[in-house]
Amino acid sequence: MGISSGPKPFLTVGVLFILLSPATGFSAPGRPRVINCRSPEKETFTCWWEPGDDGGLPTTYALYYRLEGSETIYECPDYKTAGENSCFFSKNDTSLWVDYNISVVASNDMGKSVSEPVEVDVVYIVQPNTPESVMVSVLEDNHGPYLRVDWEKPQSADTRSGWITLVYQLRVKQAKDETWEEYDAGMQKYYNVFSPHSGKEYMVQVRCKPDHGFWSEWTTPVYIQMPDYMPKVRSMWIMVAVISAFLILLFAWTMNVKQNSVKHCLLPPVPGPKIQGFDQQLLKNGKSEEMFNALVIPGFPPTSTYEDLLVEYLEVYDDEKRELVLNEKNLIEGSMKSKSTSSDNDSGRGSCDSRTLLMEKCVDESGTEQELSQYGEASWASSDSEGRDNPASPGLEDGKVQMWPSVFSSPQSHNFQQQHPGGLRASHHSVPEISCVSPQVQTCCGQQDQLEGFQFSKPGLYRYAQMYSMDTIECKHVAQEPQSQSQSQSQSAEYVEVQTVNQENVLLVTPLSNPEGPNPELSDFSGEDYSKVRDVTSDNVLLLQRDLSVSQFVGDYCQDQIGQVDPCFLQQQQQEQTCKLNAHLHHPASALQEDMRLAGNGYVDTTMMMS
Amino acid sequence: MYSVLQGCLGLLFCSIHGLLGSALDCPDRDAGGTRCSISVEKLLDRAIQHAELIYRVSEEARTLFEQMFIPFSFHAQQSHGGHLCTSNIFPIPTSKSEVQQISDKWLLHSVLILIQFWIDPLVELQASLDRYDNAPSDLLNKTKWMSTKLMNLEQGVLVLIRKMLEEGSLELHNNESVTPYLLPTDMVEHVLRDYAMLSCFKKDAHKMETFLKFLKCRQTNRPSCSIL
Numbered sequence: 001m002g003i004s005s006g007p008k009p010f011l012t013v014g015v016l017f018i019l020l021s022p023a024t025g026f027s028a029p030g031r032p033r034v035i036n037c038r039s040p041e042k043e044t045f046t047c048w049w050e051p052g053d054d055g056g057l058p059t060t061y062a063l064y065y066r067l068e069g070s071e072t073i074y075e076c077p078d079y080k081t082a083g084e085n086s087c088f089f090s091k092n093d094t095s096l097w098v099d100y101n102i103s104v105v106a107s108n109d110m111g112k113s114v115s116e117p118v119e120v121d122v123v124y125i126v127q128p129n130t131p132e133s134v135m136v137s138v139l140e141d142n143h144g145p146y147l148r149v150d151w152e153k154p155q156s157a158d159t160r161s162g163w164i165t166l167v168y169q170l171r172v173k174q175a176k177d178e179t180w181e182e183y184d185a186g187m188q189k190y191y192n193v194f195s196p197h198s199g200k201e202y203m204v205q206v207r208c209k210p211d212h213g214f215w216s217e218w219t220t221p222v223y224i225q226m227p228d229y230m231p232k233v234r235s236m237w238i239m240v241a242v243i244s245a246f247l248i249l250l251f252a253w254t255m256n257v258k259q260n261s262v263k264h265c266l267l268p269p270v271p272g273p274k275i276q277g278f279d280q281q282l283l284k285n286g287k288s289e290e291m292f293n294a295l296v297i298p299g300f301p302p303t304s305t306y307e308d309l310l311v312e313y314l315e316v317y318d319d320e321k322r323e324l325v326l327n328e329k330n331l332i333e334g335s336m337k338s339k340s341t342s343s344d345n346d347s348g349r350g351s352c353d354s355r356t357l358l359m360e361k362c363v364d365e366s367g368t369e370q371e372l373s374q375y376g377e378a379s380w381a382s383s384d385s386e387g388r389d390n391p392a393s394p395g396l397e398d399g400k401v402q403m404w405p406s407v408f409s410s411p412q413s414h415n416f417q418q419q420h421p422g423g424l425r426a427s428h429h430s431v432p433e434i435s436c437v438s439p440q441v442q443t444c445c446g447q448q449d450q451l452e453g454f455q456f457s458k459p460g461l462y463r464y465a466q467m468y469s470m471d472t473i474e475c476k477h478v479a480q481e482p483q484s485q486s487q488s489q490s491q492s493a494e495y496v497e498v499q500t501v502n503q504e505n506v507l508l509v510t511p512l513s514n515p516e517g518p519n520p521e522l523s524d525f526s527g528e529d530y531s532k533v534r535d536v537t538s539d540n541v542l543l544l545q546r547d548l549s550v551s552q553f554v555g556d557y558c559q560d561q562i563g564q565v566d567p568c569f570l571q572q573q574q575q576e577q578t579c580k581l582n583a584h585l586h587h588p589a590s591a592l593q594e595d596m597r598l599a600g601n602g603y604v605d606t607t608m609m610m611s
Numbered sequence: 612m613y614s615v616l617q618g619c620l621g622l623l624f625c626s627i628h629g630l631l632g633s634a635l636d637c638p639d640r641d642a643g644g645t646r647c648s649i650s651v652e653k654l655l656d657r658a659i660q661h662a663e664l665i666y667r668v669s670e671e672a673r674t675l676f677e678q679m680f681i682p683f684s685f686h687a688q689q690s691h692g693g694h695l696c697t698s699n700i701f702p703i704p705t706s707k708s709e710v711q712q713i714s715d716k717w718l719l720h721s722v723l724i725l726i727q728f729w730i731d732p733l734v735e736l737q738a739s740l741d742r743y744d745n746a747p748s749d750l751l752n753k754t755k756w757m758s759t760k761l762m763n764l765e766q767g768v769l770v771l772i773r774k775m776l777e778e779g780s781l782e783l784h785n786n787e788s789v790t791p792y793l794l795p796t797d798m799v800e801h802v803l804r805d806y807a808m809l810s811c812f813k814k815d816a817h818k819m820e821t822f823l824k825f826l827k828c829r830q831t832n833r834p835s836c837s838i839l
Contacts (some may be wrong), residue, residue, distance in 0.1 A: 042707065043707050091706065091707075093705060095706060096706055097703070097705055097814045097817065097818055123821075152719050158707070158821040161711070161825060161829075162827055163707050163710075163821070163825060165824060308639050380706060
């Protein structure tokens with residue numbers, strides 16, 4: 001029913017109805033509600049309402065509206081077009097930028113009820129229809145396939161004239177996924193979706209919205225199946241990986257085959273030390289003596305060159321004079337046993353088997369036939385007497401002692417004989433390293449070639465050496481020494497007389513040539529060329545002293561002091577030269593000490609250069 | 612011949628200049644500039660952007676005001692006051708068919724009238740809002756901004772009129788007579804009045820925007836204006 005008059009009389013009637021029909025089981029209809037009003041193209045609009053309780057009676061609904069600024073009430077022109085419970089406003093009935101006051105009235109026999117009024121301005125309720133003709137296709141480009149989505153605007157929207165401006169939005173998801181990916185397409189009607197996964201099925205939907213309005217509904221989903229493909233980049237990388245794996249395998253196999261040569265190339269073997277005669281096995285066996293003996297070169301030190309030189313240092317012994325006793329016994333044993341017999345054989349002189357004995361004996365030797373057997377078990381001496389260069393001299397019981405003979409080999413070769421009497425001699429003087437404590441005793445210090453093989457490996461030797469040094473050691477450097485009487489016998493010889501052995505195991509000797517007797521002071525002894533054995537270290541190294549000056553030395557000596565001792569220099573091979581007097585070198589002791597270098601195995605490094 | 616050549620060169624340069632979009636060189640307000648100019652299309656685009664922005668800000672301002680000062684129950688009673696905004700003052704098309712029937716010239720003039728109508732009321736509104744105790748600064752800023760932008764838009768539309776219609780501007784200086792017409796005298800409460808003003812301004816801003824967009828499509832003469 002349509003009511004064209006104002007609502008007031010209508011309401012009155014409604015109230016009357018309600019009041020007049022109380023208990024019939026029917027009631028006035030419940031209040032309807034305007035749900036919403038929408039305009040799809042900003043030209044028409046539609047309003048929908050929701051009916052309330054109908055109260056058991058057939059109820060009719062009517063929509064009334066009023067325009068802004070006017071009191072005229074109009075009823076809905078079209079209840080049909082938009083469907084049930086709706087009102088459609090056509091273009092003629094639609095005014096823009098004007099507020100509509102809309103309300104719905106439900107009425108039945110029992111009464112009426114009016115809905116809440118709704119203010120509507122058409123331009124603000126625009127919600128377009130969904131886009132149309134959504135099409136999805138798979139296209140290819142350089143980077144692979146991609147999705148292209150095309151659509152059309154909703155037909156009702158007039159974007160051509162600019163009346164409505166629409167913006168679009170689409171969303172994509174894989175068919176099995178749950179979350180959508182939304183993209184804003186602006187005002188264009190197509191969109192590219194890149195990097196889809198191969199072999200998957202995708203769903204696409206599109207919607208639109210006016211510049212000021214509501215979003216439309218989503219279109220029905222469009223399904224698209226992505227073909228299977230391999231990205232070019234990935235296939236390239238796979239190929240690269242395969243080839244490189246193959247190459248690596250090839251390389252590894254080659255390396256394995258040529259293992260040794262590769263190892264040789266990358267890690268060249270470190271050349272080991274090559275010492276002639278050096279046998280590692282011997283060293284490993286733990287017998288150093290054997291090894292060191294093995295190192296002895298038969299022809300070393302060269303003795304031939306010294307022969308001439310040493311000739312002058314030959315000493316002829318006389319039975320009456322001090323006789324050097326060369327004991328064949330092994331010094332190393334440290335026992336000065338009575339090997340004097342052997343030594344006697346060698347030297348022809350009496351030998352002192354013990355130190356003490358030696359001392360006693362040798363205290364006064366003038367005229368004694370017995371020679372000072374300082375040598376004790378100077379097996380080396382005996383071996384020297386043989387005059388052989390063969391380091392393995394007979395009677396040597398210990399390999400170590402073998403060194404000695406080599407030391408003396410050259411000079412003694414003619415000097416020493418097995419037999420003594422003529423004197424043993426040169427053997428001592430061929431102990432150049434042994435420094436003479438006594439100034440009178442001259443030792444050749446640094447007879448390099450002969451010292452080379454010199455080695456004291458046992459304390460016994462040490463003692464021996466000490467004693468020996470004191471005794472008639474022939475020193476090569478005879479030139480400087482005051483030519484004492486001994487020189488009359490030989491140029492280098494100067495014989496001393498052992499006087500005492502002090503605490504430090506130093507033989508104190510006096511030159512026999514000195515008529516004064518055991519006078520330690522011998523000023524005329526320059527002793528420059530000779531060095532004294534200062535000490536033998538635990539490493540079996542002979543430390544030689546070097547006298548700064550004879551007198552000084554003598555003085556020190558007299559006082560029974562070791563005094564400042566200048567270690568002797570040991571010269572290394574100076575083939576042409578005789579053993580220089582270390583004493584000549586007025587080097588400070590400390591320097592000498594420093595300069596003294598010890599080679600391994602107890603050898604004194606004779607590489608020091610003397611000025 | 613020489614003058615023709617000169618004219619052609621000048622035109623060429625100007626068109627190139629215009630194509631390059633040297634918008635900075637020729638602001639909308641540059642009424643005196645004759646050497647270089649912006650194309651009508653670009654001017655329209657700018658005007659449309661202005662109008663869009665003004666509308667958005669007015670919408671936000673109105674919503675803000677509504678939340679702050681208008682109780683919910685009042686929403687339904689707005690129309691009772693019957694504020695008509697500008698619809699009653701001068702004929703403004705209210706439907707698409709009406710707009711389509713209006714010529715370009717009249718459309719532009721309509722826009723201009725709307726703009727000029729609102730310049731002063733906005734200032735008043737701003738002053739009124741300042742008197743509030745707890746007006747949010749955001750609202751005040753928006754109102755200020757709208758007032759400024761409206762004036763800029765006026766300038767742009769004047770240029771447009773000059774360019775498109777090649778006539779002088781039609782200035783409307785009788786604002787004072789309009790304002791009381793707009794505001795119903797029985798609306799004593801400042802709040803309601805201000806709210807009504809904001810609502811009306813929002814509507815009129817939308818109108819401006821719609822007209823300008825419509826006008827642009829007509830101007831481009833493209834078969835489909837939806838290529839915007």
